[in-house]
Amino acid sequence: xxxxxxxxxxxxxxxxxxxxxxxxxxxxxxxxxxxxxxxxxxxxxxxxxxxxxxxxxxxxxxxxxxxxxxxxxxxxxxxxxxxxxxxxxxxxxxxxxxxxxxxxxxxxxxxxxx
Amino acid sequence: xxxxxxxxxxxxxxxxxxxxxxxxxxxxxxxxxxxxxxxxxxxxxxxxxxxxxxxxxxxxxxxxxxxxxxxxxxxxxxxxxxxxxxxxxxxxxxxxxxxxxxxxxxxxxxxxxxxxx
Numbered sequence: 001x002x003x004x005x006x007x008x009x010x011x012x013x014x015x016x017x018x019x020x021x022x023x024x025x026x027x028x029x030x031x032x033x034x035x036x037x038x039x040x041x042x043x044x045x046x047x048x049x050x051x052x053x054x055x056x057x058x059x060x061x062x063x064x065x066x067x068x069x070x071x072x073x074x075x076x077x078x079x080x081x082x083x084x085x086x087x088x089x090x091x092x093x094x095x096x097x098x099x100x101x102x103x104x105x106x107x108x109x110x111x112x113x114x
Numbered sequence: 115x116x117x118x119x120x121x122x123x124x125x126x127x128x129x130x131x132x133x134x135x136x137x138x139x140x141x142x143x144x145x146x147x148x149x150x151x152x153x154x155x156x157x158x159x160x161x162x163x164x165x166x167x168x169x170x171x172x173x174x175x176x177x178x179x180x181x182x183x184x185x186x187x188x189x190x191x192x193x194x195x196x197x198x199x200x201x202x203x204x205x206x207x208x209x210x211x212x213x214x215x216x217x218x219x220x221x222x223x224x225x226x227x228x229x230x231x
Contacts, residue, residue, distance in 0.1 A: 009154070032217050043204065044157075044222040051217045090156060094217075100145050100164070100208055101172060102220060104156035 002027045002093050006105035014113045019063075019078040021108045023091030026072060033074045034092040034102070035065055044090070050074065061085070086112045115140050118223035120205050126229045127195040135190040135226050137205030145208040146188040147220070150174065150201040157204060163188055195230045202227050 007022040025031060035047040048059025055067040061084075065076045074091060091105040121136045139146065147162035149172075159172030163182040177199060179191040188207075192199060206220040 034219065036222075043224045044206075046219040049217075049219060100210075100218070100220075101147070101159055101162060102149075102157075104149075104158070106154055106156045 002029070002031065002103045004091050004093050004103055004105035006089075006091050006108050008108050009106065010109045010111070012111040012113065013081045015083055016080050019076070019081045019085065019110065021076040021089050021091075021110065023074045023076065023105060024072050025074060025091070025093045027093055032094045033065075033067060034094070035059065035063070035074075035076050036090045036092055037087050038090065038107075039087045047076070047089075081110075081112050083112050083114065086110055117141065118205055118207055118221050120203075120223035120226050122226060123224070124227050126231065127192075128231050129196060131195050133192050133195065135192075135203055135205075135228075137188045137190065137223060138186050139188075139205075139207040139221070140186065141207060141209070141221065142185060143207035143209045143221070144185070145210065145220075146182065147172070147206050147208075148178070148180065148188070148190045149204045149206065151204060151225075152201050160190065160203075192228075197230045200228060200230045 003026045005024045033050040036044045037047050038044050047063050048057045050057045050067045058064045063078045088107045088109050090107050092102045118139045144165045148160040149157040151157045158174050161180040163169045169180050203226045205223040208218050208220040
């Protein structure tokens with residue numbers, strides 16, 4: 001069985017300050033982990049993915065995430081927030097036995113203050 | 115490439131009506147899926163397909179039917195709409211690597227916002 005827990009439903013930061021969105025996962029298989037972003041009234045876009053290669057994964061727009069097996073975590077970070085980062089972020093798990101089906105966390109809404 | 119396209123963008127139904135949400139992709143992807151998004155719930159899988167002629171249920175299949183007669187198209191049918199089916203529906207597609215789908219990103223359509231009165 002697989003599951004994802006996003007620890008914060010809403011995160012608010014000031015422009016130029018660091019972003020941390022937290023995600024813990026549970027998986028019976030060696031997991032594939034993803035972060036997707038959804039801007040208001042838009043579809044979902046892949047930010048980055050982990051599939052058992054390097055544990056530190058770099059994505060688009062300056063985001064990165066670190067896979068920590070011992071902590072079952074896959075937190076998303078960015079050194080300096082931009083106003084355009086305001087969106088909802090989803091941590092997602094898949095795995096070899098899942099036939100590609102994605103299990104989504106409930107999402108974290110990121111607000112960026114000027 | 116148009117990617118994943120969905121029609122309609124918006125739809126209002128009355129309780130008991132039926133309708134079909136259309137989804138098409140032009141990337142020759144084997145895997146296609148339907149999700150619904152409700153506030154505070156993330157996205158939940160309704161049905162999926164790993165190739166033409168093959169479909170299976172996801173987490174929340176009740177009240178929905180699918181079929182996959184071609185690689186490109188994966189329509190979602192609401193048999194008798196209920197207010198609980200008010201949601202935003204997303205179609206997605208993906209490809210396999212050595213027969214495994216789970217390593218690869220899914221490409222999402224723009225969504226269909228459905229309201230059932």
